[in-house]
Amino acid sequence: MTEPIEKPAQNPVPTDDAPAPTVDRAQYVVCAVLVLVGAFLVYDALNLPGGFAKVDPVGPRLFPMIIGIGLLLLAVILAIAIPRGSKGEADAGEDIDPDLPSDWRTVGLLVAIFVATILLVMPLGWAITGALMFAACATVLGSKHYVRNIVIGAVLSTASFYAFYSGLGIPLPAGILDGIL
Amino acid sequence: MLDNLGWLIQGFEQAATPMNLLYACIGVLLGTAVGVLPGIGPAMTVALLLPITYNVSPSAAFIMFAGIFYGGMYGGSTTSILLNTPGESSSVITAIEGNKMAKAGRAAQALATAAIGSFVAGTIGTVLLALFAPAISRFAVTLGAPSYLAIMLFALVAVTAVLGSSKLRGGISLFLGLAIGLVGIDSLTGQARATFGLPQLSDGIDIVVIAVAVFALGEALWVAAHLRQKPAEVIPVGRPWMGKSDWRRSWKPWLRGTAYGFPFGALPAGGAELPTFLSYITEKKLSKHPEEFGKGAIEGVAGPEAANNASAAGTLVPMLSLGLPTNATAAVMLTAFVSYGIQPGPTLFDKEPLLIWTLIASLFIGNFLLLVLNLPLAPLWAKLLRTPRPYLYAGILFFATLGAFAVNIQPLDLVLLLVFGLLGLMMRRFGLPVLPLIIGVILGPRIERQLRQSLQLGGGEWGSLFTEPVAIGVYVCMALLLLAPLVLKLMHRSEETLLLVEDDKDQREKAQA
Numbered sequence: 001m002t003e004p005i006e007k008p009a010q011n012p013v014p015t016d017d018a019p020a021p022t023v024d025r026a027q028y029v030v031c032a033v034l035v036l037v038g039a040f041l042v043y044d045a046l047n048l049p050g051g052f053a054k055v056d057p058v059g060p061r062l063f064p065m066i067i068g069i070g071l072l073l074l075a076v077i078l079a080i081a082i083p084r085g086s087k088g089e090a091d092a093g094e095d096i097d098p099d100l101p102s103d104w105r106t107v108g109l110l111v112a113i114f115v116a117t118i119l120l121v122m123p124l125g126w127a128i129t130g131a132l133m134f135a136a137c138a139t140v141l142g143s144k145h146y147v148r149n150i151v152i153g154a155v156l157s158t159a160s161f162y163a164f165y166s167g168l169g170i171p172l173p174a175g176i177l178d179g180i181l
Numbered sequence: 182m183l184d185n186l187g188w189l190i191q192g193f194e195q196a197a198t199p200m201n202l203l204y205a206c207i208g209v210l211l212g213t214a215v216g217v218l219p220g221i222g223p224a225m226t227v228a229l230l231l232p233i234t235y236n237v238s239p240s241a242a243f244i245m246f247a248g249i250f251y252g253g254m255y256g257g258s259t260t261s262i263l264l265n266t267p268g269e270s271s272s273v274i275t276a277i278e279g280n281k282m283a284k285a286g287r288a289a290q291a292l293a294t295a296a297i298g299s300f301v302a303g304t305i306g307t308v309l310l311a312l313f314a315p316a317i318s319r320f321a322v323t324l325g326a327p328s329y330l331a332i333m334l335f336a337l338v339a340v341t342a343v344l345g346s347s348k349l350r351g352g353i354s355l356f357l358g359l360a361i362g363l364v365g366i367d368s369l370t371g372q373a374r375a376t377f378g379l380p381q382l383s384d385g386i387d388i389v390v391i392a393v394a395v396f397a398l399g400e401a402l403w404v405a406a407h408l409r410q411k412p413a414e415v416i417p418v419g420r421p422w423m424g425k426s427d428w429r430r431s432w433k434p435w436l437r438g439t440a441y442g443f444p445f446g447a448l449p450a451g452g453a454e455l456p457t458f459l460s461y462i463t464e465k466k467l468s469k470h471p472e473e474f475g476k477g478a479i480e481g482v483a484g485p486e487a488a489n490n491a492s493a494a495g496t497l498v499p500m501l502s503l504g505l506p507t508n509a510t511a512a513v514m515l516t517a518f519v520s521y522g523i524q525p526g527p528t529l530f531d532k533e534p535l536l537i538w539t540l541i542a543s544l545f546i547g548n549f550l551l552l553v554l555n556l557p558l559a560p561l562w563a564k565l566l567r568t569p570r571p572y573l574y575a576g577i578l579f580f581a582t583l584g585a586f587a588v589n590i591q592p593l594d595l596v597l598l599l600v601f602g603l604l605g606l607m608m609r610r611f612g613l614p615v616l617p618l619i620i621g622v623i624l625g626p627r628i629e630r631q632l633r634q635s636l637q638l639g640g641g642e643w644g645s646l647f648t649e650p651v652a653i654g655v656y657v658c659m660a661l662l663l664l665a666p667l668v669l670k671l672m673h674r675s676e677e678t679l680l681l682v683e684d685d686k687d688q689r690e691k692a693q694a
Contacts, residue, residue: 024611030353030613037357041360044374056636057641058632058633060367060370063363063629064363067359071356071360074352078353086347088347089612090611091609095407095573096407096408100408106408107405107606110402110405110578111402111599114582114602115599121592121595122592130579130582130583133579134579135575137571137578138575140405141405141408141574142571143569143571149575156579157579164232164587168236169236170236170587172586172587173590
């Protein structure tokens with residue numbers, strides 16, 4: 001710590017003297033998600049295969065329809081509210097620096113690592129994939145001790161493999177290390 | 182009454198075997214260790230540690246859970262006292278005075294009053310739970326399907342509309358949760374709904390995967406986007422202890438805090454924010470040292486911390502007796518119960534009395550162990566707060582993956598984990614509350630089944646839903662709950678709200694000073 005430590009956030013509640021309401025256009029992402037999910041539910045409900053016994057007066061269609069239409073309505077309401085300055089309060093937390101601009105590059109890299117994990121976990125096995133995943137995540141998050149990252153990852157993944165295998169009776173995939181572990 | 186006491190003693194016999202006590206210790210230690218890590222609240226602690234309880238017997242799992250539950254809660258208060266940036270809204274108030282005390286060199290006393298206050302509140306809360314839950318469930322058994330439906334709907338509306346600042350955003354979360362809950366085979370007709378034709382989805386999406394994704398992965402991704410370059414300063418601490426005057430100043434706030442916390446926790450939309458806040462202003466008014474408030478008054482830690490813990494015990498009342506989760510931690514616990522094949526609800530006390538009393542006994546034991554283990558270990562927990570952040574969040578991602586993957590050992594679960602993790606990230610970015618989503622996932626399918634079965638029994642008459650007095654009463658309450666804010670607005674803000682706002686501002690100024 002060479003620089004003086006910045007004052008930790010004294011106050012978790014944002015102060016009142018925020019600038020005049022600005023429009024948070026990124027919220028249209030939420031609208032899009034709502035429309036997508038809502039439309040899918042309605043479509044799925046309308047295409048339920050028929051021919052099933054009618055056992056109750058409501059049937060399996062009512063709930064997906066209500067929820068789907070509800071989502072579409074909420075999307076409309078939000079779309080009207082956004083230009084009027086309606087904004088959600090982003091989550092605060094211990095390690096969050098709200099003054100920093102969002103670092104979407106790190107998030108993107110983490111998601112990429114996650115996708116790789118999904119693809120590799122069965123062929124390579126948990127011990128290897130888990131170790132690589134931990135090391136990669138730690139590196140992306142800013143830890144420059146590359147060797148230490150991989151060592152910690154290897155210890156964690158091997159330990160969890162054995163703990164789940166012998167302790168809990170859950171066999172995680174061994175992958176290419178099958179027979180060695 | 183006596184009957185229950187007998188069951189409780191049997192519960193203690195079940196829970197207090199050496200093996201189970203070992204599980205309890207592991208639970209408390211793990212719960213505290215994970216709960217103390219910055220950025221991890223009690224709900225996330227329980228979600229992350231769920232897989233550990235998979236293959237042990239239900240009673241061992243319960244006692245471990247009790248430890249994790251109280252350990253996670255206590256860990257959170259340690260973080261807010263030593264770091265001053267509370268991870269969740271219920272410990273915001275604790276942080277105000279607690280961190281001031283720590284800065285003034287009284288961290289040991291702040292931690293002690295928090296720990297002992299939590300113990301007192303937790304014990305009283307568990308006693309009240311043991312008294313009320315069986316009675317409520319006895320009453321609930323007499324209720325018909327329409328009343329039960331009404332109560333579930335009430336919980337849904339209450340959690341969405343009352344908690345959180347924006348009803349619109351609460352509603353969005355709720356409906357997204359309901360949508361997730363739809364996935365799978367329809368219980369009455371056997372038709373697959375919203376499964377994308379994937380057979381793995383026909384049993385629905387495993388709620389463990391959803392909880393871990395939304396709490397752990399969503400949080401880790403959100404923090405990754407804003408990671409503080411220099412971690413906040415941790416105040417070093419020795420073994421917690423309190424002097425005579427600290428005890429004198431603490432015991433009344435503990436009891437008053439408990440009195441605030443428990444009823445709020447037991448209500449469907451009580452939450453912990455309001456009782457901790459009420460406890461804080463009460464202590465400030467009653468204190469003989471009002472000048473210390475804002476500079477580190479011990480009453481301001483003792484009261485809210487007790488209120489927070491008592492409210493947590495209170496949430497177990499509707500969860501055990503009605504099967505209604507009212508906060509995120511209870512929702513995750515309910516999930517765990519279901520995964521052991523136990524369905525919390527009115528019949529639970531009749532069907533599985535031994536199991537449920539073992540759980541209640543475990544809560545007493547876990548609470549006690551927490552006090553015994555954590556006072557000496559506090560310096561160690563304080564060290565955990567210094568975990569380098571890259572390792573901390575890489576670790577959270579690692580264990581989230583492990584937890585979700587271990588449920589069924591299928592990569593599809595990891596795909597779902599990622600999808601819902603991104604949803605969790607979106608929710609944090611746009612201020613959508615997480616609780617209504619989780620409650621929607623859990624209650625949605627049960628509401629649908631209840632509604633369709635009551636209609637089946639009522640011969641398809643919608644009017645049959647309004648035949649029971651309890652159901653009508655609940656619907657009236659629901660209407661009042663929804664209309665009350667409107668009426669208040671029409672009355673040009675009642676005096677009460679003005680008072681609250683004023684006090685809030687006052688506090689912020691003090692916190693900033």
